[in-house]
Amino acid sequence: MKPAEIPELPPGVDDQLAGEGIESLYPPQAEAVEAGLTKGESLVASVPTASGKTLIAELAMLSAIQRGGKALYIVPLRALASEKKTEFERWEEYGISVGVSTGNYESSEEWLASRDIIVATSEKVDSLVRNNAGWIDQLSCVVADEVHLVDDRNRGPTLEVTLAKLRRINPGLQVVALSATVGNAGEIADWLDAELVHSEWRPIDLRMGVHFGNAINFDDGSQREVPVDRSQRQTEALVGDTLDEGGSTLVFVNSRRNAESAAKRQGGVVERRLDDDEKAELQDLAEEIRSVSDTETSDDLADCVENGSAFHHAGLASEHRSLVEDAFRDRLLKVICATPTLAAGVNTPSRRVIIRDWRRYDGEFGGMKPLDVLEIHQMCGRAGRPGLDPYGEAVLLSKDADTMDELFERYVWADPEPVRSKLAAEPALRTHLLATISSGFANSREGLLEFLDATLYATQTGDDGRLSTVTDTVLDYLEANDFIEREDETIRATNIGHTVSRLYLDPMSAAEIIDGLRYAEEDRGKDEQSTGESHRERPAAEPEKVETDGFVSASDLVGDETEDETTETEAESDVDETQPPARPTPLGLYHLVSRTPDMYELYLKSGDRETYTEICYEHEAEFLGRMPSEYEDVAFEDWLSALKTAKLLDDWASEVDEDRITERYGVGPGDIRGKVETADWLLGAAEQLAGTLEFSSTIAVREAKKRIEYGVREELLDLAGVRNVGRKRARRLFEAGIESRADLRNTEKGVVLGALRGRRKTTETILENVGREDPSLDGVDEVETETAAVAREDRESDSGDEHSGDQSSLGDF
Ligand SMILES: Nc1ncnc2c1ncn2[C@@H]1O[C@H](COP(=O)(O)OP(=O)(O)OP(=O)(O)O)[C@@H](O)[C@H]1O
Numbered sequence: 001m002k003p004a005e006i007p008e009l010p011p012g013v014d015d016q017l018a019g020e021g022i023e024s025l026y027p028p029q030a031e032a033v034e035a036g037l038t039k040g041e042s043l044v045a046s047v048p049t050a051s052g053k054t055l056i057a058e059l060a061m062l063s064a065i066q067r068g069g070k071a072l073y074i075v076p077l078r079a080l081a082s083e084k085k086t087e088f089e090r091w092e093e094y095g096i097s098v099g100v101s102t103g104n105y106e107s108s109e110e111w112l113a114s115r116d117i118i119v120a121t122s123e124k125v126d127s128l129v130r131n132n133a134g135w136i137d138q139l140s141c142v143v144a145d146e147v148h149l150v151d152d153r154n155r156g157p158t159l160e161v162t163l164a165k166l167r168r169i170n171p172g173l174q175v176v177a178l179s180a181t182v183g184n185a186g187e188i189a190d191w192l193d194a195e196l197v198h199s200e201w202r203p204i205d206l207r208m209g210v211h212f213g214n215a216i217n218f219d220d221g222s223q224r225e226v227p228v229d230r231s232q233r234q235t236e237a238l239v240g241d242t243l244d245e246g247g248s249t250l251v252f253v254n255s256r257r258n259a260e261s262a263a264k265r266q267g268g269v270v271e272r273r274l275d276d277d278e279k280a281e282l283q284d285l286a287e288e289i290r291s292v293s294d295t296e297t298s299d300d301l302a303d304c305v306e307n308g309s310a311f312h313h314a315g316l317a318s319e320h321r322s323l324v325e326d327a328f329r330d331r332l333l334k335v336i337c338a339t340p341t342l343a344a345g346v347n348t349p350s351r352r353v354i355i356r357d358w359r360r361y362d363g364e365f366g367g368m369k370p371l372d373v374l375e376i377h378q379m380c381g382r383a384g385r386p387g388l389d390p391y392g393e394a395v396l397l398s399k400d401a402d403t404m405d406e407l408f409e410r411y412v413w414a415d416p417e418p419v420r421s422k423l424a425a426e427p428a429l430r431t432h433l434l435a436t437i438s439s440g441f442a443n444s445r446e447g448l449l450e451f452l453d454a455t456l457y458a459t460q461t462g463d464d465g466r467l468s469t470v471t472d473t474v475l476d477y478l479e480a481n482d483f484i485e486r487e488d489e490t491i492r493a494t495n496i497g498h499t500v501s502r503l504y505l506d507p508m509s510a511a512e513i514i515d516g517l518r519y520a521e522e523d524r525g526k527d528e529q530s531t532g533e534s535h536r537e538r539p540a541a542e543p544e545k546v547e548t549d550g551f552v553s554a555s556d557l558v559g560d561e562t563e564d565e566t567t568e569t570e571a572e573s574d575v576d577e578t579q580p581p582a583r584p585t586p587l588g589l590y591h592l593v594s595r596t597p598d599m600y601e602l603y604l605k606s607g608d609r610e611t612y613t614e615i616c617y618e619h620e621a622e623f624l625g626r627m628p629s630e631y632e633d634v635a636f637e638d639w640l641s642a643l644k645t646a647k648l649l650d651d652w653a654s655e656v657d658e659d660r661i662t663e664r665y666g667v668g669p670g671d672i673r674g675k676v677e678t679a680d681w682l683l684g685a686a687e688q689l690a691g692t693l694e695f696s697s698t699i700a701v702r703e704a705k706k707r708i709e710y711g712v713r714e715e716l717l718d719l720a721g722v723r724n725v726g727r728k729r730a731r732r733l734f735e736a737g738i739e740s741r742a743d744l745r746n747t748e749k750g751v752v753l754g755a756l757r758g759r760r761k762t763t764e765t766i767l768e769n770v771g772r773e774d775p776s777l778d779g780v781d782e783v784e785t786e787t788a789a790v791a792r793e794d795r796e797s798d799s800g801d802e803h804s805g806d807q808s809s810l811g812d813f
Pocket residue numbers: 021022023024025026029048049050051052053054055345346347386
């Protein structure tokens with residue numbers, strides 16, 4: 001079947017596809033069209049990786065839009081949202097507009113109403129439904145990419161509930177669910193009342209095998225000699241073998257550290273085979289990578305890239321990841337050593353895939369656990385580049401004959417596990433039941449159960465009683481925490497319950513935050529009144545100021561000197577009966593949000609328990625809540641893990657170098673950004689909760705949030721809020737005596753240029769962004785102030801670890 005034979009598509013789409021080399025549809029695509037895909041039928045497509053699922057989605061969306069409809073494409077990862085948007089933007093030429101929903105969880109992003117295709121993660125769609133986005137009921141086609149992820153314990157329930165809600169809002173909605181090849185795709189189709197296209201077809205042959213001894217043994221009975229001598233490991237021999245055939249290799253390993261060390265080793269194999277032109281191009285790429293951020297990870301990655309290999313894991317900054325993926329697709333990089341995140345939806349096909357590690361450490365399991373068949377098959381599916389390779393090869397590694405047999409049984413011959421709903425778990429239902437009540441989907445226990453009946457869980461289990469048991473437990477929890485009220489049969493969300501749902505918080509996180517802030521409000525206030533002592537270095541905020549609960553800008557926070565002075569004076573006044581409650585410190589607040597289930601805490605490594613126990617006692621007075629005793633083993637350990645996370649955030653907000661943070665906490669730059677973003681969101685939510693509950697800590701929370709947002713100490717908040725300034729440049733400006741936006745507008749331009757190390761273009765952009773009338777630097781020379789010179793000398797003599805900060809994009813993300 002050819003695209004031109006599909007009358008439902010907008011005019012010109014067939015030519016566009018032909019221009020991309022898509023003359024005729026792949027068999028599963030044709031089957032989908034025959035099943036009514038372009039006529040608005042719901043469909044589950046269960047097809048192998050890289051077999052053209054995206055085109056199935058596009059055919060459905062484009063024909064729905066041609067009928068006057070609107071489409072939503074749900075992606076499993078945030079990183080994929082912008083990738084998909086860019087991919088769909090080529091349809092703009094045909095009058096189709098595309099938007100990606102990236103706003104805060106609490107916004108409804110009404111501007112998206114004007115877009116024909118909207119791309120968003122399932123969490124984002126869930127929050128848009130909670131915030132009653134006006135355009136949701138105009139949707140006519142919804143695509144759920146990687147729908148087999150409903151099986152994921154953490155994120156699956158959100159996708160499941162979101163699809164159920166969207167179908168309830170729009171009864172005629174076309175749902176197109178794209179899935180890996182799983183055995184029970186029929187159940188997913190039953191749940192969604194959809195047609196099923198199940199296919200094992202691939203555009204390029206895939207051979208799976210196990211390397212043992214001196215050969216790969218393939219599933220079709222063939223063998224390929226790949227000898228391993230003493231100086232070489234199996235992976236190196238296989239990578240060298242692919243390179244000699246002109247191919248590239250993806251190596252999957254089970255940890256970030258392994259990805260990095262494997263990439264280093266493979267560099268030796270690749271480097272020997274590079275010509276001068278390739279080496280020069282790789283040098284340029286390495287430079288680009290170094291300029292993304294001034295961290296050790298960045299340098300390590302650049303060092304590997306110079307040799308033609310790279311590592312790829314979730315600890316990398318997103319700019320790093322896309323540079324690596326693009327260079328691999330352009331065949332400049334020959335090897336990527338990756339953790340399995342790369343297999344999730346990123347289009348990086350390669351001639352050969354090596355699965356070096358098929359077990360991964362699992363804390364719950366208490367040791368190394370074999371990966372799921374589905375996960376291994378997803379990795380294998382990356383093998384073979386259509387049009388470039390004659391076939392793809394996926395190879396597992398074994399050191400002995402028994403393991404080889406086991407790997408054939410376990411993975412090569414095995415079918416993937418069936419997809420199972422994870423909805424009937426308390427944490428999942430806690431969040432989703434509150435949202436369902438809050439957004440008016442159900443207002444009684446019966447109504448909730450009826451709604452839950454439209455989920456995959458109900459389809460798979462029938463009524464096994466579990467959903468109603470967990471529902472009762474969760475309703476009791478929500479009522480005990482004042483998030484809902486029950487009157488006879490009717491259930492309503494309270495004011496605070498609505499806020500929690502809109503903010504997209506796990507109710508348990510909200511309860512923890514409210515308890516912590518209340519502790520600051522009541523218990524600590526009482527403590528201080530009775531003892532007459534303050535635990536705080538910082539004085540309390542005036543309660544009246546808090547009642548002006550608007551949102552203020554960073555400059556409002558720091559620009560008002562009288563406010564600071566008032567506060568100073570209060571610090572000196574005697575504590576008496578009218579003493580307001582103590583003001584939470586940033587560390588106390590960072591610890592509070594770090595112990596919620598919405599923050600993924602850092603693990604304690606060996607030796608950390610002692611270190612953080614010591615820090616814990618030092619900061620005991622700052623914690624917002626009762627600190628568990630050392631005898632409450634698990635609770636105390638959790639408390640310390642949260643403290644480790646809080647210290648990382650505190651370092652970030654105190655301008656500690658990113659590089660030093662990665663070293664100190666054993667994390668990658670991507671982790672820092674992840675933690676910072678989560679803390680920013682949770683503190684924003686805490687600020688709103690404090691406002692709703694009229695707590696006096698609102699301003700303290702807001703300040704702590706701003707410091708996290710910009711990664712700066714208090715005195716830089718005003719400057720760091722200017723576009724393109726960021727944390728390092730703000731500090732340099734400050735050191736040169738430019739302490740505020742007003743200073744930036746009024747100081748002699750040469751001084752600004754000097755503070756920004758003579759970067760003329762950057763300086764002009766910043767001057768423009770701060771609203772300076774004439775930002776041009778024509779004829780202006782650099783001037784270094786005395787204070788800036790002293791600061792520079794200090795920096796240079798300080799342990800020699802100064803990095804070129806101007807290259808950093810920190811603070812601008
Ligand atoms: N009918 C076709 N003819 C030729 N090429 C096609 C056809 N359909 C898709 N392709 C190409 O095949 C490649 C893989 O397709 P795509 O990325 O859509 O696979 P996928 O199934 O979505 O993979 P993933 O498992 O990564 O989600 C793309 O480069 C795409 O342009």
